[in-house]
Each structure stands twice: as C-alpha cells, then as structure tokens.
Amino acid sequence: MRAAAVLIVDGITQPWNSAETADAPSLRVIEAEFRTNPLSARRFVLSDFLGATVLQRVINRLQICEVDPICILGDPHHPASVEFAHSPVDGPQPSFQNLWAEAEQLFLQFAQREIDFVFLIRLGTYAELDFVDLLQFHRENGEAFTCVEGTRGPVHIFVLSLAKGSGWADALKSVLRREPSLSARYKFYGYINPLASAYDFRRLAQDALAGRCDLKPVGKELRPGIWVGEGAAIDRRARILAPAYVGAHAEIMAAALITRGSAIEHHCQVDCGTVVDDSSVLPYTYLGPGLEVTHAVVDGGRLLHLARNIEVQIADRRLIGPTHSASARHRTGVNPLKSPTAHGIRGLVAPTECVEPASFHKAGEIAPSS
Amino acid sequence: MQKVRTPVLIQRLPARFNAGQVRAIMQELQPFLKADRPRVVFDLSQVEEMDAASVDMLLQCMSDASKRDGDVKLVSPSVRAMVILELTQLDRLFEIFESPEEASASFGGPFTASQTEDLLLGLPSASLGHLEAEQA
Numbered sequence: 001m002r003a004a005a006v007l008i009v010d011g012i013t014q015p016w017n018s019a020e021t022a023d024a025p026s027l028r029v030i031e032a033e034f035r036t037n038p039l040s041a042r043r044f045v046l047s048d049f050l051g052a053t054v055l056q057r058v059i060n061r062l063q064i065c066e067v068d069p070i071c072i073l074g075d076p077h078h079p080a081s082v083e084f085a086h087s088p089v090d091g092p093q094p095s096f097q098n099l100w101a102e103a104e105q106l107f108l109q110f111a112q113r114e115i116d117f118v119f120l121i122r123l124g125t126y127a128e129l130d131f132v133d134l135l136q137f138h139r140e141n142g143e144a145f146t147c148v149e150g151t152r153g154p155v156h157i158f159v160l161s162l163a164k165g166s167g168w169a170d171a172l173k174s175v176l177r178r179e180p181s182l183s184a185r186y187k188f189y190g191y192i193n194p195l196a197s198a199y200d201f202r203r204l205a206q207d208a209l210a211g212r213c214d215l216k217p218v219g220k221e222l223r224p225g226i227w228v229g230e231g232a233a234i235d236r237r238a239r240i241l242a243p244a245y246v247g248a249h250a251e252i253m254a255a256a257l258i259t260r261g262s263a264i265e266h267h268c269q270v271d272c273g274t275v276v277d278d279s280s281v282l283p284y285t286y287l288g289p290g291l292e293v294t295h296a297v298v299d300g301g302r303l304l305h306l307a308r309n310i311e312v313q314i315a316d317r318r319l320i321g322p323t324h325s326a327s328a329r330h331r332t333g334v335n336p337l338k339s340p341t342a343h344g345i346r347g348l349v350a351p352t353e354c355v356e357p358a359s360f361h362k363a364g365e366i367a368p369s370s
Numbered sequence: 371m372q373k374v375r376t377p378v379l380i381q382r383l384p385a386r387f388n389a390g391q392v393r394a395i396m397q398e399l400q401p402f403l404k405a406d407r408p409r410v411v412f413d414l415s416q417v418e419e420m421d422a423a424s425v426d427m428l429l430q431c432m433s434d435a436s437k438r439d440g441d442v443k444l445v446s447p448s449v450r451a452m453v454i455l456e457l458t459q460l461d462r463l464f465e466i467f468e469s470p471e472e473a474s475a476s477f478g479g480p481f482t483a484s485q486t487e488d489l490l491l492g493l494p495s496a497s498l499g500h501l502e503a504e505q506a
Binding site for chain 2: 288290291292293294303305308310312313314315316318319320
C-alpha cells in the first residue's frame, strides 16, 4: 500500500516534488512579499516558527509516516492568497482552473506509479494528525475520499483513493471546489491551530513551548522550557525565563530579558536591556537597545501589537528593523526552506554548540547578581 | 519678591513625527525651553508615525525642561503613537493625559480650560514670539 501527498500552499512560486529531487524542497517563496506584507495578512505557514516552518513540519510528519512522494502546489499570484486558504465554501476561487490542471497531472502520475492513496492538504491549518490512522479509517470506510473534521469544522485535509473505478477525478474536483458532499468524515479531536492570523501564530508558539502540543522547537533544551538553537550567542548578563526559545545564530545582548513564551527566531539580534515578553520575533530582525516588546509579533521594521490589534511600521533601525544579514539574504535569494535550521528537518532537532549562558532562570526566580 | 511663571505651551505634533519634522519643531521650541520653568504639553493625537529621532526629541525636551525646573507632558497619544511610547518605555517617563486641559491643570498653574485655548497650538504655524511671561 503506497500513499503520496499533495500540499497546496499559496505563496509558492514553483511546484516541488520529492520524487524528482532528493534535496530539501527547493521552493522559491516570494521573499520580498514576506517583509512588505503586513503581518496581519501574512501566511504564517511559510514563516519560521521555533526553528522551522509549519510547511517543513508537515512534510516531516508525512515522511515519518512513509508518505512518498510529497508534492507541493501553489499559486504565488493568487490575489487573495490568505483568504483563499480560509475562505468559506462559496468564496472566490479564481485560480481553480490552474490548480485543478496541476493537481490532475500529479494524480495521473501517481496512478501510473501504482500509488493507492493520496493525501490532499491545503495549508494552512496546523493539525497534529496521525496520517496512518487516517489512512486506515479511509480504507475501512470505502468512500471515494475522506475529509478530516476537527471540533470546529473541516480542516482541509483529505484522503483520496486512486484505484481504478474509484472516481478520483470527480473526488479531486469536488475537494478543490470545496464541495466535499459525498465523503466520509474523519473526526479529529487532537491539536489543531488554524494559523489564520498572527494571534494563532503566537498561540501555537505558546502551546509548543508550554508542551501543549507535539511541536518541538529546533534546538537543544538547555533548561526545562528553554530552547536554544545552534550557534546562538547569549550574553552571560542576559536573562532567559522559561518557557522561551532562542533560534540558531540569534544574538541576545547584555541585560536583555526574554520571557513568557517568547520566541526569538534564527539570526535575530536583541540589543542591550531590551525586554521581549510574550512575543514572537521573526528571523533576521533587530531589536534596538532598551526596548520593551510585549504581546507582539515583530518582523523587520513591522510590529503587530496583539493586545492593541494594531500594526506599526518603524523604518528606523535604531528602534527595530531588519538585521544587516537579512538584506544580504534577500540579495542572494536564500531559500527559507533551506535556512540553516532546515537541515535538521527529519529530526527537527539540530545539534547545538552554543555556550550555555550563565543566567537561565525559571519563571518567578530572581536573577543572581553577576 | 516677584515670581515669573511661563505659560503652558501646547504643541500639537504632526502625523509624520519623524526626523524630517523634528529639527523644525526643536528650532521653534528652543527659546521656550531655555526660559525659566518651561511647561510643555505635546499633543500626540494626530501622530501616526514616529522614529528614533522623534523619541530623542521628546527625551531632549524632557531633559532641557527638567534642568530648568520645568516639565513635559503628553496628551491623548494615538494608538500607533502609544505602541511606540510603550516600545521605547517613554510611557513610564512621561505623564500622559486625555486632554490638553487636564495636562495644563496638572502643572498646578492658574490656567482654566478656556484660557488654555489661548495658548499656542500646533506649532510651527503659531509663533513662539507671542509668548508672554505671566505675573504670578
């Protein structure tokens, strides 16, 4: 019994097929769009999250279940990329024809390669699904396709049978048109995060760091609840209060404080005395000295204040802004799916050689004087 | 002994309160800040954009005013301005009021709500040359 997977991810400029390349997904994501798009309209499925994107984590989960090949489709020119992923059933579907043609082509290839089942996943939603169990349910049920339903409705994850006479073409069309009327329903009561907004993104970070979901940060857990990525540099006078995450090659300077489920992604710099409290700082972001970043998602010069529900753009690197290496990355077109943290995609735990900072404290502890 | 008290200066800051605006505003404010016990209220209700230069300017004004036994207060910051004030922790340094009248009254001077309307609003259109010392 063989199973393949097709992931539909808006924002991908060219398809990827794990059968054609043994390398990590060499996808070109529209990098410029990442930084110019308001955080309130961002596709967080492609944003680095505790060391790896949600897309990478879903691929990893499928690979563990021996799903092969895994293909990714997307439409970077989709005018309503975010809305499309979460639009209601009768919402606009302008790129349906392209998507249908590409998906049909893939399914034909799968059928020729004697693949029995295909997972069709529209990312999106992050769900800690047991794909083996889902496949078992689908086989036992005998319907043309099965759709996954969470406690708050469908989660856009489907299984289709490719056997002759299964009518997969009609089923595929039905799924892509979001009209899955004649399907079996797989009830899923596990962890689901719709990742529809920055609020969901922050909640996922908090849940992951607090151990409320299976998602593990990329790096080493130096103290309970404190994760540090490879090559991170933390000044001995900085304080990290659990739960917290410091990504690979991030730099935390003297007297900085990272606390309450904050996540500093890879290659970020937090300058002296700055407090990061209940916030996510996306890769290659610089936070100037003496700031207090609370209840926020920060990316380059953009800060989305979640408590006030407002986004400000600060075009002044003395406060917040992209790091110098971010502009270098943009010039060279480095792929975020091939980021320094991505090589640990299978285990999602990269080795670390970082020097352990002197001052790790559990929440509520008083920092020792240095 | 005669005690001279300067009036409260109410300065409405522009929507784009950034490095480009800061120099002009500071030039206009300098004479006032050099007076005895300068009392300044910055109205941030229109401010949509701030940068490090504008943060520096607020700090500079506070520093100058404090040296001469004066004070600087802020009035009704917009949500965006408030995010920057919190980010830079200026919200802890400055007293923030909901209206210019409240801010003026907090200085403990003899001004009433109607009198504050006569004070300078929206520099640099108003001129600091009209400032007159008040006999207290």
